[in-house]
Amino acid sequence: MNPRELLINSFKAAVNAANPADLIPQHLPESPKGRTLVIGAGKAAAAMAVVAENHWPDDAALDGIVVTRYGHGMPTRRITVIEAGHPLPDEKGEQVARKILTKVQELSCNDLLLCLFSGGGSSLLSLPIDKISMDDLRDVTRQLLRCGASIQAINTVRKHLSAIQGGKLAAACKAPILALIISDVTGDNPTHVASGPCTPDPTTYADALAILESYEIKIPNNVRKVLTDGSQQKLDETPKPGSFIFNNVENRLIATANHSLTAAKKFFQGQGIATAILGDSVTGEAREVAKAYAALVKEIRQHHQPWKPPIALLSGGETTVTVKGNGRGGRNTEFLLSLAIELDGIENVYALACDTDGMDGTENNAGAMITPETLDRTKKLRINAKTLLANNDTYRFFDKLGDLVITGPTYTNVNDYRVILVL
Amino acid sequence: MNPRELLINSFKAAVNAANPADLIPQHLPESPKGRTLVIGAGKAAAAMAVVAENHWPDDAALDGIVVTRYGHGMPTRRITVIEAGHPLPDEKGEQVARKILTKVQELSCNDLLLCLFSGGGSSLLSLPIDKISMDDLRDVTRQLLRCGASIQAINTVRKHLSAIQGGKLAAACKAPILALIISDVTGDNPTHVASGPCTPDPTTYADALAILESYEIKIPNNVRKVLTDGSQQKLDETPKPGSFIFNNVENRLIATANHSLTAAKKFFQGQGIATAILGDSVTGEAREVAKAYAALVKEIRQHHQPWKPPIALLSGGETTVTVKGNGRGGRNTEFLLSLAIELDGIENVYALACDTDGMDGTENNAGAMITPETLDRTKKLRINAKTLLANNDTYRFFDKLGDLVITGPTYTNVNDYRVILVL
Secondary structure, three states, rough: OHHHHHHHHHHHHHHHHOHHHHOHHHOOOOOOOOEEEOOOOOOOOOHHHHHHHOOOOOOOOEEEEEEEOOOOOOOOOEEEEEEOOOOOOOHHHHOOOOOOHHHHHOOOOOOOEEEOOOOOOOHOOOOOOOOOOOOHHHHHHHHHHHOOOOHHHHHHHHHEOOOOOHHHHOOOOOOOOOEEEEEEOOOOOHHHHHHOOOOOOOOOHHHHHHHHOOOOOOOOOHHHHHHHHHHHOOOOOOOOOOOHOOOOOEEEEEHHHHHHHHHHHHHHHHHOOOOOOOOEEEEEHHHHHHHHHHHHHHHHHHHHHOOOEEEEEEEEOOEOOOOOOOOOOOOOHHHHHHHHHHHOOOOOOEEEEEEOOOOOOOOOOOEEEOOOHHHHHHOOOOOHHHHHOOOOHHHHHHHHOOOOOOOOOOOOOOOOOEEEEOO | OOOOHHHHHHHHHHHHOOHHHHHHHHOOOOOOOOEEEEEEEOOHHHHHHHHHHHOOOOOEEEEEEEEEEOOOOOOOOOOEEEEEEOOOOOOOHHHHHHHHHHHHOOOOOEEEEEEEEEOOOOHHOEOHHHOOOHHHHHHHHHHHHOOOOHHHHHHHHHHHOOOOOHHHHHHHHOEEEEEEEEEEOOOOOOOHHOOOOOOOOOOOOHHHHHHOOOOOOOOHHHHHHHHHHHHHOOOOOOOOOOOHOOOOOEEEEEEEEHHHHHHHHHHHHHOOOOEEEEEEOOOOHHHHHHHHHHHHHHHHHHOOOOOOOOOEEEEEEEEEEEOOOOOOOOHHHHHHHHHHHHHOOOOOOOEEEEEOOOOOOOOOOOEEOOOHHHHHHHOOOOOOOOHHHHOOOOHHHHHHHHHEOOOOOOOOOOOOOOOOOOO
């Protein structure tokens, strides 16, 4: 295989390791005495629902409703699939979330609630609490997504503006709950997948308010009133760790970045190439993380330490982009363009960075690739790499080069997959 | 040794490996037919001058003048030491630079110019070109130091506003030149130590102008005119690679970050602790680089890959801080506080980050240390780590904890030394 094929095939191995069809069946429980309600939210929700209903006994009482992103729906027989807005929530998602909450409230203790959560669920399963509107929630979400805040910080806010997340779905349910989770969040804490509808929430209204203020978000009046009232104990807090609410709840991780990186590692081993996993929970500004990795690559190339080439440096997690320009692009193309600039054409270094869900930010590409020739080729095309990076216009950069990686929706999501191949 | 002692002693090993007293003698050339003029600039200039004059034949014609930072002077016999401003240039530095340029112009081809350059020289050897004032230069330098620009970018500007840097000292000299260089710049390119008085300069006026504009620097009128005129070929460019000017010039690196990291590696090996050098040229925003390293530490602790503990992760280079708050602190305390927040008290992880010159930014500390207890201890002191980091107030954080590392001037400088000890 040539370097590009090695990169692409390692990415495929990483995505396949998070494929619901292979993962879900072994985790499905016994049918309960009563009925089973399947609910779900996330980019993988439809794909997970298909597998669940296909593997569930035909004669058992099963119905359900899951919400996924526009374009991520799939045909189902027993579970309804609705498409809604992501990364910004919309009224469609609000309607589904309200329906889900109502259905869950109807369950009894002989029933079972089977939840299928995956990345994107925080936006898709959006039900603003009484005192705020969908416009308020969307406004705050839009600002948070652009300011470089971590997903943990963003979800702290979401959980305190939601009537269903932050453990509130579990609080509304009398039936035992099993939540099967494909994690796209660094650290793989279930509270951050779909903003934890069935998990205890250790954060507070005051935390949420502090986050909005620290990022200088323009806070809508209704939102400020809710968070302020909540901070003064005038509103109920989200259910906290240790609460009896979670006695009959299991949140089970079935796919994580670590699983996928390990699959990529095995792929490279099969090709006789050593690997090093630099972390499955990498955060930080994409272009700055690229600088730290570029220094490591230079160390490997120049001093043959800490490893001799050839080696594949793997990492996962979720980097951030603080948008300053008005260009197009996601965190993976931002990472790669910064890396290309830092490496400045060093020979024998190739890299790929993609979102395992098939979508880098809000674009149609999963990510992109760089080769030692990337910058040289750009000069011939009269594209200024640094100017495009400064303008967060990294999609355009790789589009012009023909080096975007486009997969379409992968119907799963364990977050970023990055590989730097030093030959 | 306990973890704190391991960290401190590894730092001492790194600094000692860049000690002029041990390095200079082997690099001193034969005396020339004529006289020898020693000039120099940098935080190590006085220390280097002392060693040079002590090892030079007593009967040979030697004199000279070097400029170092306030507080970094040392008693000398034959070479004059002058103290001047750093990191912002001042009139004292301007006077010395003018005197040096004049003395160099008097040399003949039978003489020898011995240059002693080290970190800090770019500011200390500041001679604004005719059309701009020291105030103009200081104004631009102050803004550049605060905007997060790399040292390479800053020096591109300096070289085009200087009458002595960017190869212009070499251009003024008829004698052969030997420059002994202690490198504090990532990549160890001599053009960036003291802004390369004796090296070819590949950059242009247009590059300098583009850098100032990209960081939205308020450009003084005189400076803009110089850079614009230069871009339009109305002024002479700095001497470029390949120019005959450099035929009789040798720039020789005698100490680098790599030497010092290797010395620290040997120290840990002597203690039976494995090491990994993550790069000797790490750049990037200090707090973001810390996030990439925190993910690596978590990978090591949780998954025992890519290394099993115990391991010491070493790195060098020069991170940057984009100042947004009004607190006190340098890039090493900024790196450490971000690292502590990301690690959130993970056990058995210790770290030290120090500038090998003994001064982190403009403070009196070389750097600081963190332990697994750092955040817990802060809570008891009612210090909010995140708030202080947001305000770039990281000196205060470690000062309150008593965890600053204070060495005083080390009289050398191979840039940052970072070690994360995962036990």
